[in-house]
Amino acid sequence: MGEPTEFRCVNCGQLFPPWSLDYACPDCGPDKGSLEVLYxxxxxGRRLTPKSFAETQQHSLWRYEELLPMGREHAVSLRAGGxxxxxxxxxxxxxxxxxxxxKDDGLNPTGSCKDRSxxxxxxxxxxxxxxxxxxxxxxxxxxxxxxxxxxxGMPGYVFVPRTISRPKVSQLRxxxxxxFAVEGTYEQTYDLCMEASVxxxxxxxxxxxxxxxxxxxxxxxxxxxxxxxGELPEYVLVPVGDxxxxxxxxKGFRELVQVELAQSxxxxxxxxxxxxxAVAHAFSRYQRGESVHPATExxxxxxxxxxxxxxxxxxxxxxxxxxxxGGFVTVSDAEINEATHEIARRVGVFAEPAAAASxxxxxxxxxxxxxxxxxxxxxxxxxxxxxDGGVSLEGLTAPIVVPxxxxxxxxxxxx
Amino acid sequence: MGEPTEFRCVNCGQLFPPWSLDYACPDCGPDKGSLEVLYxxxxxGRRLTPKSFAETQQHSLWRYEELLPMGREHAVSLRAGGxxxxxxxxxxxxxxxxxxxxKDDGLNPTGSCKDRSxxxxxxxxxxxxxxxxxxxxxxxxxxxxxxxxxxxGMPGYVFVPRTISRPKVSQLRxxxxxxFAVEGTYEQTYDLCMEASVxxxxxxxxxxxxxxxxxxxxxxxxxxxxxxxGELPEYVLVPVGDxxxxxxxxKGFRELVQVELAQSxxxxxxxxxxxxxAVAHAFSRYQRGESVHPATExxxxxxxxxxxxxxxxxxxxxxxxxxxxGGFVTVSDAEINEATHEIARRVGVFAEPAAAASxxxxxxxxxxxxxxxxxxxxxxxxxxxxxDGGVSLEGLTAPIVVPxxxxxxxxxxxx
Numbered sequence: 001m002g003e004p005t006e007f008r009c010v011n012c013g014q015l016f017p018p019w020s021l022d023y024a025c026p027d028c029g030p031d032k033g034s035l036e037v038l039y040x041x042x043x044x045g046r047r048l049t050p051k052s053f054a055e056t057q058q059h060s061l062w063r064y065e066e067l068l069p070m071g072r073e074h075a076v077s078l079r080a081g082g083x084x085x086x087x088x089x090x091x092x093x094x095x096x097x098x099x100x101x102x103k104d105d106g107l108n109p110t111g112s113c114k115d116r117s118x119x120x121x122x123x124x125x126x127x128x129x130x131x132x133x134x135x136x137x138x139x140x141x142x143x144x145x146x147x148x149x150x151x152x153g154m155p156g157y158v159f160v161p162r163t164i165s166r167p168k169v170s171q172l173r174x175x176x177x178x179x180f181a182v183e184g185t186y187e188q189t190y191d192l193c194m195e196a197s198v199x200x201x202x203x204x205x206x207x208x209x210x211x212x213x214x215x216x217x218x219x220x221x222x223x224x225x226x227x228x229x230g231e232l233p234e235y236v237l238v239p240v241g242d243x244x245x246x247x248x249x250x251k252g253f254r255e256l257v258q259v260e261l262a263q264s265x266x267x268x269x270x271x272x273x274x275x276x277x278a279v280a281h282a283f284s285r286y287q288r289g290e291s292v293h294p295a296t297e298x299x300x301x302x303x304x305x306x307x308x309x310x311x312x313x314x315x316x317x318x319x320x321x322x323x324x325x326g327g328f329v330t331v332s333d334a335e336i337n338e339a340t341h342e343i344a345r346r347v348g349v350f351a352e353p354a355a356a357a358s359x360x361x362x363x364x365x366x367x368x369x370x371x372x373x374x375x376x377x378x379x380x381x382x383x384x385x386x387x388d389g390g391v392s393l394e395g396l397t398a399p400i401v402v403p404x405x406x407x408x409x410x411x412x413x414x415x
Numbered sequence: 416m417g418e419p420t421e422f423r424c425v426n427c428g429q430l431f432p433p434w435s436l437d438y439a440c441p442d443c444g445p446d447k448g449s450l451e452v453l454y455x456x457x458x459x460g461r462r463l464t465p466k467s468f469a470e471t472q473q474h475s476l477w478r479y480e481e482l483l484p485m486g487r488e489h490a491v492s493l494r495a496g497g498x499x500x501x502x503x504x505x506x507x508x509x510x511x512x513x514x515x516x517x518k519d520d521g522l523n524p525t526g527s528c529k530d531r532s533x534x535x536x537x538x539x540x541x542x543x544x545x546x547x548x549x550x551x552x553x554x555x556x557x558x559x560x561x562x563x564x565x566x567x568g569m570p571g572y573v574f575v576p577r578t579i580s581r582p583k584v585s586q587l588r589x590x591x592x593x594x595f596a597v598e599g600t601y602e603q604t605y606d607l608c609m610e611a612s613v614x615x616x617x618x619x620x621x622x623x624x625x626x627x628x629x630x631x632x633x634x635x636x637x638x639x640x641x642x643x644x645g646e647l648p649e650y651v652l653v654p655v656g657d658x659x660x661x662x663x664x665x666k667g668f669r670e671l672v673q674v675e676l677a678q679s680x681x682x683x684x685x686x687x688x689x690x691x692x693a694v695a696h697a698f699s700r701y702q703r704g705e706s707v708h709p710a711t712e713x714x715x716x717x718x719x720x721x722x723x724x725x726x727x728x729x730x731x732x733x734x735x736x737x738x739x740x741g742g743f744v745t746v747s748d749a750e751i752n753e754a755t756h757e758i759a760r761r762v763g764v765f766a767e768p769a770a771a772a773s774x775x776x777x778x779x780x781x782x783x784x785x786x787x788x789x790x791x792x793x794x795x796x797x798x799x800x801x802x803d804g805g806v807s808l809e810g811l812t813a814p815i816v817v818p819x820x821x822x823x824x825x826x827x828x829x830x
Contacts, residue, residue, distance in 0.1 A: 059474050059497065077501045078763050082474065084494035084524070090568055107522055109499070109763070111801060151763030153505055162816060167582070167801055170808060174759035174800065179814035180824065188819035195821045200828065344589035348493050348566030350525070385589065386526060386582055386801035396588040399596035401577060404603035406610045409595065413615065 002068040007035040007211060010316050018069070019128065023209045030194065031294045032315050035211040036251070037069050041258035048259050050230045053222070061116055061219035067255060069215050074126045076152045078109040080119035081219050085227040085378070091346050095366060099233065099376035102359075103224060104349050106384030110147040110171065112140035112305070112352075113245055113382040116220060117213035121205035122148045124212045132156065134202035136193030138186055138241065139168040140305050140383055145205055146175035157202055159193040161186050165304060167387050187296060187310045207242035208312030217248025218255065224378055225256055232256070232266050235371050237358040238380040240270035240328070241306035243279050243317030245382060250320035266378070268326035269370075270317065271361030273301030273336060279311045279318065280328035286318045302333045302392065305354035305383055327370065331360040337392050339363070340385065350385035353392075358382075417483040422450040422626060425731045433484070434543065438624045445609065446709045447730050450626040451666070452484050456673035463674050465645045468637070473497075476531055476634035482670060484630050489541045491567040493524040495534035496634050500642040500793070506761050510781060514648065514791035517774075518639060519764050521799030525562040525586065527555035527720070527767075528660055528797040531635060532628035536620035537563045539627045547571065549617035551608030553601055553656065554583040555720050555798055560620055561590035572617055574608040576601050580719060582802050602711060602725045622657035623727030632663020633670065639793055640671055647671070647681050650786050652773040653795040655685035655743070656721035658694050658732030660797060665735035681793070683741035684785075685732065686776030688716030688751060694726045694733065695743035701733045717748045717807065720769035720798055742785065746775035752807050754778070755800065765800040768807075773797075 004018035009025035011032045016025075018037070025033030044066060053063045061081030062072040085103045092100035108115035118141070125133050135145040136159040149156030156177035160168075161184070172179045182189040190206060197204035204210060225232055232253065238246045246268065253265035272280045276299035286292045292315050299309035311317065321327065331339075336353045339360035344350050358379040365371040402408040419433035424440035426447045431440075433452070440448030459481060468478045476496030477487040500518045507515035523530035533556070540548050550560040551574040564571030571592035575583075576599070587594045597604040605621060612619035619625060640647055647668065653661045661683065668680035687695045691714035701707050707730050714724035726732065736742065746754075751768045754775035759765050773794040780786040817823040 054472065057469065060499075076763075079499035079501075082497075084475075086492045086494075086566070104524070107524065109519070109522065110765070111799075147763045147765070149763075150760050151501070153761075160814075162814075169814060171759075171765050171801070173808055173811040173814070174756060174765055175763065176756075176760035176812075178812070178827070180827075181814035181816045182819050183816060184819035192817075192819045192821065192824075196824055199821065341589060341591075344586075345565055345591035346568075348491075348524070348562045348564075348590065350562070350586050350589055384526075384801065386586070386799065393585060393588055397591075397593070399575075399577075399584060399588070399594035401596045401598060402607075404597050404599035404607045406607065406614065409607075409611055412593070412595075 002039060002066055002070065004037045004069045005040050006038045008038055009033045010036050010319065022203070030209050034208050034313060034316055037211055037215055039067065041255065045259040048261060050261065053226060061119060061216060064219050064222045068120060069212065070123050070127045074123040076119065076122050076148050078115065078148055078151045080108050080115040080216065081223060083107045083223070085224065086347060086349065088347050096373040097377055098374045101233065101378045102343065102347050102349055102381050103220065103378060104381045105220060106351055106355060106381055110144045111384035111387045112144060113217065113220065114141040114144040116216035117244065118144040118148045118205060118216065120216035121210055121212040122152060125203040130203040132202050134158065134193055134197045134204045136190040136206045138305055138307060139164040140387070141207060143168050143171045146172050146177040149177055150175040159189045161189050165387065186308060190312065207244040213244050214248040214251055217245050218252030220380065221249045221252025221256065225262060232262050233376040233378040234266055235375055235377045236266045236268045236380065237271055237361050237377065238268065239306050239354045239357045239382050240272050240279050240317065241308040241311065241354065243311045243313035246270045247313050247316040247320045249380070250324050253324065265324045268321055268324040269361060269365060270321055270328045271357045272328060272330050273303050273306055273357065274330045274332050275300040276307050276309065277330045278309065279314050280330050282314050283318045283321060283328045286322060292318045303336050303353035303357055305352060306357065329361045329364050331357055331364055335360040337394065341396060349381055351381045352383040352385045352387055355381040355383045417454060417481055417485065419452045419484045420455050421453045423453055424448045425451050425734065437618070445624050449623050449728060449731055452626055452630055454482065456670065460674040463676060465676065468641060476534060476631065479634050479637045483535060484627065485538050485542045489538040491534065491537045491563050493530065493563055493566040495523050495530040495631065496638060498522045498638070500639060501762060501764065503762050511788040512792055513789045516648065516793045517758065517762050517764055517796050518635065518793060519796050520635065521766055521770060521796055525559045526799040526802045527559060528632065528635065529556040529559035531631035532659065533559040533563045533620060533631065535631035536625055536627040537567060540618040545618040547617050549573065549608055549612045549619050551605040551621045553720055553722060554579040555802070556622060558583050558586045561587050561592040564592055565590040574604045576604050580802065601723060605727065622659040628659050629663040629666055632660050633667030635795065636664050636667025636671065640677060647677050648791040648793040649681055650790055650792045651681045651683045651795065652686055652776050652792065653683065654721050654769045654772045654797050655687050655694050655732060656723040656726065656769065658726045658728035661685045662728050662731040662735045664795070665739050668739065680739045683736055683739040684776060684780060685736055685743045686772045687743060687745050688718050688721055688772065689745045689747050690715040691722050691724065692745045693724065694729050695745050697729050698733045698736060698743045701737060707733045718751050718768035718772055720767060721772065744776045744779050746772055746779055750775040752809065756811060764796055766796045767798040767800045767802055770796040770798045
């Protein structure tokens with residue numbers, strides 16, 4: 001099992017003994033000073049081989065226990081990770097790519113990649129002997145926490161903007177957590193959850209503030225590597241809201257290099273909606289040598305899981321992507337909508353709009369030449385389309401209403 | 416890879432060379448004479464060991480390729496099977512059971528156990544060089560076929576009753592198959608699909624008629640056995656609509672015995688809604704020594720995936736359950752609704768009502784003493800709750816609407 005050596009502030013670099021803090025660096029504060037979990041990579045590198053993970057016989061993220069902050073004796077039953085990677089051969093050929101893969105993280109137990117972070121955050125809560133958990137989110141992380149709380153038999157408190165989609169509310173209510181629908185923005189919802197968690201001693205698994213999230217999310221990178229037979233693609237595209245998942249992925253790729261299982265990280269590109277692009281803008285400022293303060297911007301996109309005005313993991317996300325020699329790209333809601341349909345029609349994955357945004361980003365980056373012909377590209381599909389009330393059916397063929405008679409079909413068939 | 420030796424009519428026992436027929440026994444017809452795929456179990460029994468499957472390193476149903484009718488070179492990319500099995504320890508303790516497990520088949524790629532049958536039916540279509548596929552269904556099988564057609568780049572034609580749930584229609588439209596919404600019952604929809612498939616030479620994957628379905632569904636039994644460390648529970652409960660899935664499961668358990676990997680099959684109980692219980696009624700007739708003719712009955716339940724008036728696999732289902740020393744139980748819609756909530760709240764699985772019916776069935780069978788205290792029981796959760804517009808939220812705590820202020824929370828917290 002894994003054994004963290006230190007927790008390090010991503011902003012000032014200060015080191016803390018593992019488990020000495022729950023959330024952020026006390027000097028830099030929660031907006032900038034999120035913590036990163038470090039391991040003895042040299043020792044791990046001597047021990048881990050390309051076959052180490054298969055030998056565990058685990059099909060969940062606990063397959064990577066050696067690189068996780070606690071042993072799987074703390075795991076909740078719900079199975080996070082182990083999601084499929086699909087080769088998209090005809091699409092790759094049409095786009096002039098040497099390889100294209102889509103990883104369907106919508107097949108996590110509650111339907112999104114957030115189950116990876118929740119799995120580790122909840123295991124941490126159990127390891128630390130905490131009695132209850134909390135979370136603020138645009139929906140997916142809240143639903144995920146609710147499902148894991150139900151599985152663990154632990155009380156949960158979730159905070160969502162009053163506007164989240166109906167399927168997500170149904171899941172939350174069914175899982176039996178206490179749901180606060182906040183009359184305010186996601187940003188106010190987030191802050192309220194943090195205050196309440198401190199006041200009532202709930203273990204808060206909201207994005208950025210809890211260093212365990214990234215530890216769960218990084219396992220998607222490990223899986224990608226293993227599913228490609230111990231190779232990494234040249235480019236990875238990932239939708240970005242708060243910036244947590246992209247940070248986690250980048251950390252995963254870095255760790256594969258640190259333990260000498262991979263030569264170098266893929267170039268990681270974050271994809272944001274044009275109407276909610278605070279991390280992309282921060283990245284531009286960073287490239288111009290300006291500082292990466294978390295800034296609140298207007299946010300408006302139909303892709304609700306990345307509709308974030310004040311990204312909480314902006315510092316980590318921007319630095320991670322820069323280190324991975326990647327970048328950011330923004331796409332319109334129309335492009336996201338078209339990507340949702342294209343991924344369903346061509347890959348067989350019904351992804352939520354935020355998830356399909358990674359495909360829209362790919363088309364942009366191929367157009368601009370940032371991703372060259374003959375590249376090998378992986379797309380992260382971060383959540384299921386069944387969770388999103390906002391999937392637009394505009395432009396799709398409607399069902400053909402027919403009476404139950406064979407003769408009625410002929411006129412609709414091109415045969 | 417597997418190699419069928421014969422196709423056998425479940426009604427008259429006639430043997431046919433493998434692949435000589437697509438659908439049913441020509442003498443018994445599609446209503447009674449569905450075909451069963453046979454293998455050389457003696458030879459397989461000599462070859463297969465408890466470790467055989469793990470050695471394939473496959474995490475999908477292709478892990479069981481040796482017991483499947485074709486090799487995985489015909490497989491479509493979408494990953495069917497490999498779904499998690501969750502131990503429900505506190506629930507087991509409360510119910511006085513020695514063990515209780517829930518298998519979440521809602522985590523198949525399009526959200527239901529139907530992906531198992533589709534995976535094998537589509538692989539058969541490819542092996543046979545067929546150009547397109549079709550399906551009639553109450554929803555889940557149609558959605559499944561649509562997803563696999565998208566993944567395979569094969570044209571698909573699906574037939575659904577005009578009344579199916581909105582999320583399922585969204586998936587169908589997104590996957591890009593041609594959807595016929597039939598103004599009629601499921602029974603008329605089914606017959607129309609069969610007629611059209613014959614006329615236009617589509618490979619029809621509708622329940623019962625296609626022997627490949629059961630070959631996919633049986634893999635759930637193999638997984639259960641492997642996930643319990645090479646053991647089987649004493650009782651397995653499974654929701655029944657058309658009767659295909661329960662037949663598949665029973666065949667899987669039988670085959671484990673035939674290849675000498677298990678001593679005996681679990682007792683398999685089919686669960687139906689009180690308002691749509693045609694298979695349960697046929698089973699009662701069978702037990703009284705009467706014949707098992709497919710009969711059409713009124714069907715009315717909120718659990719749309721098992722709302723079947725004329726079950727197409729009734730002969731196979733009744734015989735399979737009888738051979739497994741099991742039985743049938745019916746439950747009310749109110750019990751199904753409560754089971755949906757209980758499984759979400761206690762297990763962390765948001766199942767569709769039809770899927771949660773298996774838990775309602777367990778409560779009934781414990782009450783009646785048909786399942787004794789200290790038994791070991793597995794519940795098959797056949798589909799995701801996100802696919803069903805009919806999940807009722809009645810009786811669940813509503814979200815608490817609050818302004819974004821800490822003081823607003825206190826009155827709602829019991830702390």
